[in-house]
Amino acid sequence: MEKRDVPGVHRYDAPAGGWGALRATARAVAEQMHIAEAPLLLLRTNKPDGFDCPGCAWPDKEHTSTFQFCENGAKAVTWEATKKRVTPEFFASHTVTALLQQSDYELEDHGRITHPMAYDPASDTYVLLEWDAAFARIGGVLRGLPAPDMAEFYTSGRASNEAAFLFNIFAREYGTNNFPDCSNMCHEATSVGLPQAIGIGKGTVSLEDFDHCDLIIAMGHNPGTNHPRMMGTLHECARRGVPIIVFNPLKERALERFADPQNPIEMASFSATPIASTYYQVKVGGDAAALKGIMKAVIARADSGEDVLDRDFIAVHTNGFDAFAEDLRQTQWEAIEAASGLTRSALDRVAGAYIRSNATIVSYGMGITQHEKGTQNVQQIAALLLLRGNYGKPGAGICPLRGHSNVQGNRTVGITEKPNPVMFANVEKAFGFRPPPHHGHDAVNAMKAMVDGKAKVLVCLGGNFSIALPDTDLSYQGMRNLDLAVHLNTKLNRSHLLIGKESIILPVLGRTERDMQATGAQSVTVEDSMSMVHASRGKLGPVSEYLRSEPAIIAGIAMATLPSSKVDWLGLIADYDLIRDKIEAVYPDFKDYNARIRHPGGFRLPLGPTERVWHTKSGKAEFIPFIGLAEDPALTEADVLKLTTLRSHDQYNTTVYGLDDRYRGVFGRRDVLFISEQDLAVQNLTHGDVVEIASAIPGQEHRCIRLTAIAHDIAPGSIGAYYPEANNLCPLTYQDPQSGTPSYKSLPVRLRKVA
Ligand SMILES: Nc1nc2c(c(=O)[nH]1)N[C@H]1C(S)=C(S)[C@@H](COP(=O)(O)OP(=O)(O)OC[C@H]3O[C@@H](n4cnc5c(=O)[nH]c(N)nc54)[C@H](O)[C@@H]3O)O[C@H]1N2
Numbered sequence: 157m158e159k160r161d162v163p164g165v166h167r168y169d170a171p172a173g174g175w176g177a178l179r180a181t182a183r184a185v186a187e188q189m190h191i192a193e194a195p196l197l198l199l200r201t202n203k204p205d206g207f208d209c210p211g212c213a214w215p216d217k218e219h220t221s222t223f224q225f226c227e228n229g230a231k232a233v234t235w236e237a238t239k240k241r242v243t244p245e246f247f248a249s250h251t252v253t254a255l256l257q258q259s260d261y262e263l264e265d266h267g268r269i270t271h272p273m274a275y276d277p278a279s280d281t282y283v284l285l286e287w288d289a290a291f292a293r294i295g296g297v298l299r300g301l302p303a304p305d306m307a308e309f310y311t312s313g314r315a316s317n318e319a320a321f322l323f324n325i326f327a328r329e330y331g332t333n334n335f336p337d338c339s340n341m342c343h344e345a346t347s348v349g350l351p352q353a354i355g356i357g358k359g360t361v362s363l364e365d366f367d368h369c370d371l372i373i374a375m376g377h378n379p380g381t382n383h384p385r386m387m388g389t390l391h392e393c394a395r396r397g398v399p400i401i402v403f404n405p406l407k408e409r410a411l412e413r414f415a416d417p418q419n420p421i422e423m424a425s426f427s428a429t430p431i432a433s434t435y436y437q438v439k440v441g442g443d444a445a446a447l448k449g450i451m452k453a454v455i456a457r458a459d460s461g462e463d464v465l466d467r468d469f470i471a472v473h474t475n476g477f478d479a480f481a482e483d484l485r486q487t488q489w490e491a492i493e494a495a496s497g498l499t500r501s502a503l504d505r506v507a508g509a510y511i512r513s514n515a516t517i518v519s520y521g522m523g524i525t526q527h528e529k530g531t532q533n534v535q536q537i538a539a540l541l542l543l544r545g546n547y548g549k550p551g552a553g554i555c556p557l558r559g560h561s562n563v564q565g566n567r568t569v570g571i572t573e574k575p576n577p578v579m580f581a582n583v584e585k586a587f588g589f590r591p592p593p594h595h596g597h598d599a600v601n602a603m604k605a606m607v608d609g610k611a612k613v614l615v616c617l618g619g620n621f622s623i624a625l626p627d628t629d630l631s632y633q634g635m636r637n638l639d640l641a642v643h644l645n646t647k648l649n650r651s652h653l654l655i656g657k658e659s660i661i662l663p664v665l666g667r668t669e670r671d672m673q674a675t676g677a678q679s680v681t682v683e684d685s686m687s688m689v690h691a692s693r694g695k696l697g698p699v700s701e702y703l704r705s706e707p708a709i710i711a712g713i714a715m716a717t718l719p720s721s722k723v724d725w726l727g728l729i730a731d732y733d734l735i736r737d738k739i740e741a742v743y744p745d746f747k748d749y750n751a752r753i754r755h756p757g758g759f760r761l762p763l764g765p766t767e768r769v770w771h772t773k774s775g776k777a778e779f780i781p782f783i784g785l786a787e788d789p790a791l792t793e794a795d796v797l798k799l800t801t802l803r804s805h806d807q808y809n810t811t812v813y814g815l816d817d818r819y820r821g822v823f824g825r826r827d828v829l830f831i832s833e834q835d836l837a838v839q840n841l842t843h844g845d846v847v848e849i850a851s852a853i854p855g856q857e858h859r860c861i862r863l864t865a866i867a868h869d870i871a872p873g874s875i876g877a878y879y880p881e882a883n884n885l886c887p888l889t890y891q892d893p894q895s896g897t898p899s900y901k902s903l904p905v906r907l908r909k910v911a
């Protein structure tokens with residue numbers, strides 16, 4: 157193939173981490189902060205008396221470790237603690253129409269919002285609004301709605317347990333269970349799939365388990381970018397000789413080799429440690445087929461008399477094994493190979509490694525959940541682990557890598573649209589009111605209601621709802637149908653600019669900032685991916701004296717909306733210990749909450765599977781078969797490719813920190829399509845050609861975007877583009893029917909060269 161030069165695209169041969177990461181950190185600090193403040197701030201990240209890193213949900217060794225260097229953690233912290241400001245003067249000199257022309261990167265890079273602001277249609281700008289006037293206006297509109305279910309209460313997973321709890325208590329007393337949240341677009345397949353399989357919708361491993369495992373299988377996640385502190389753990393495991401088997405359509409650099417900035421020898425010698433022992437470039441959407449292939453090979457060995465199953469565990473602790481094994485026997489290897497893009501012998505080798513291991517961890521991320529069969533994908537991982545009793549013993553278990561730093565905690569303290577009778581009885585005991593009994597809206601259903609004009613108010617506790625969702629065109633329409641949007645945010649984003657009748661921005665304190673209330677400085681609490689709950693306390697002075705904490709803003713809205721509320725809002729926000737007492741009253745797992753978060757490192761919430769206790773209907777773990785193999789088998793015609801949407805290395809969801817994606821060799825741009833050399837040839841394209849990517853879902857062919865196709869090491873038949881630029885290619889209801897998770901990672905598309 158002709159190898160033409162494409163601007164901003166060139167090979168990056170260095171390992172992940174290493175000096176490249178130190179340089180990138182220095183740049184993030186220089187661009188965002190006053191140099192004198194940065195070292196102290198970064199040193200307080202994840203320390204016992206400091207704040208929890210807003211970057212990711214990977215745990216820390218007891219939260220007491222020495223400073224762990226983390227490039228993307230530093231980006232998250234410096235982005236929040238930036239010296240740049242978005243003031244009333246800024247808004248006065250930028251109309252909303254003009255701001256809409258700016259990129260997501262430019263919008264957030266203007267800095268922290270300093271004052272509460274409301275949209276003024278006459279000038280097409282946001283203008284200053286006093287806090288009390290804002291609360292009164294929001295309360296007035298909410299009270300004026302014909303029905304409470306016409307309001308949607310969105311949560312993005314950065315909110316603390318205290319804020320998320322108050323938010324859902326307020327909305328439930330107001331009268332709705334409409335709780336769309338970012339989890340609905342993220343690990344909902346885990347939250348729905350794992351309770352059916354193992355009785356709890358969370359991971360079962362602890363950080364210590366990584367010290368005892370014999371094998372790690374890493375599927376569909378990119379820790380070098382998204383869970384950078386996990387790289388330290390994987391690096392240790394690799395050096396201990398633990399095989400790490402990766403399933404990922406793209407060759408991600410950090411999973412190939414990593415130089416630990418904590419390791420003086422690797423740094424001094426410019427060397428690195430290989431991470432993956434074997435790297436399988438599974439086809440996009442081919443994981444269930446790969447997992448079925450591995451399990452089929454294990455069952456075949458068992459059928460031929462090898463002692464490869466934990467038969468005692470299966471007999472005592474599980475249900476459904478016989479039917480599950482029979483489905484695997486009936487599944488044909490040719491079909492498995494076609495759907496996964498991997499050979500029988502490769503999958504048989506993984507089975508061999510699996511049966512040699514006495515303690516296996518399977519970790520996974522969005523490459524597994526954001527699929528049309530996301531729930532079933534997750535359940536195949538759960539089943540693989542059941543075959544050899546990989547729960548409730550040291551070094552073994554399932555490890556979903558959570559997204560936002562407190563998304564798991566938000567769900568634990570009640571952000572869910574599905575009513576739970578026990579919780580509701582406890583709410584009634586603790587607060588004296590009973591929440592409404594019917595189901596509310598999740599993220600996709602909330603947007604549907606907005607589009608249909610059935611929801612008229614949207615209150616967002618963080619996030620960038622309409623840009624994170626699929627189907628950008630429809631989301632714009634939904635936002636513009638609203639009577640009122642309320643955004644509790646730190647930074648300006650596109651959701652603020654999609655205005656119906658009224659829009660109000662309420663600027664919040666971030667994690668890094670001191671939160672002073674009537675009784676003094678407050679701590680909040682968060683739960684990491686491994687169910688550890690601990691305190692977080694910001695120390696920096698607020699970026700503006702007009703900011704308020706999330707709990708205080710929620711209380712302000714609640715008091716203005718519900719004049720005869722049963723909740724003592726002022727009392728609760730004066731002392732967050734009192735909020736935690738209420739959380740404990742509603743969720744008994746938080747017993748002695750206030751005492752236990754005062755221990756460095758906090759405490760772990762109970763996890764049934766770690767004690768081989770299964771809170772399923774049958775009281776046992778369930779083998780749940782995946783009937784068939786492929787996703788959406790109707791959409792597998794020869795000219796159809798599967799598009800997956802990716803995060804760049806300089807990105808936090810819809811927040812774009814910069815325009816580089818260093819490890820993938822893309823610099824200063826995001827308008828690229830990753831495609832294999834083989835598919836370039838099949839499609840008659842050349843590296844650097846501009847292509848139109850159109851949906852291949854029947855009736856949706858009008859959805860299309862243009863990108864520059866670049867040759868990349870990605871599984872043939874699979875292509876990749878950045879999120880959120882590609883979101884309009886995903887129709888709102890192209891989702892996993894069981895969990896509602898949008899199928900962001902597996903979009904059937906066709907390509908056409910643009911002349
Ligand atoms: N710096 C930073 N940190 C973050 C975030 C961020 O945006 N930036 N986001 C946070 C959030 S909310 C989340 S949910 C997590 C996300 O963390 P990840 O789960 O790592 O998210 P992604 O980058 O979306 O994609 C993961 C990987 O899946 C692979 N993949 C795509 N399709 C498939 C498939 O069909 N099968 C398999 N096996 N792999 C596939 C991609 O190649 C990519 O390597 O990270 C959190 N942490």
Ligand SMILES: Nc1nc2c(c(=O)[nH]1)N[C@H]1C(S)=C(S)[C@@H](COP(=O)(O)OP(=O)(O)OC[C@H]3O[C@@H](n4cnc5c(=O)[nH]c(N)nc54)[C@H](O)[C@@H]3O)O[C@H]1N2
Pocket residue numbers: 264312313314315338339341342343522526559560617618619620621623624625626644645646647648649664665666667706801802803808809810811879880882883900
């Ligand atoms: N195509 C595609 N779409 C996706 C995904 C994908 O992989 N592909 N991933 C999905 C996933 S996993 C997720 S989690 C969602 C993310 O969806 P969201 O959580 O809604 O989006 P974010 O981009 O994380 O939100 C960014 C905004 O949060 C605000 N913010 C930052 N810190 C704080 C804080 O401390 N408090 C408050 N109140 N606000 C704050 C800032 O104003 C910023 O503009 O997107 C989903 N969308």
Ligand SMILES: [Mo]
Pocket residue numbers: 338341342343558559560
């Ligand atoms: Mo997420």
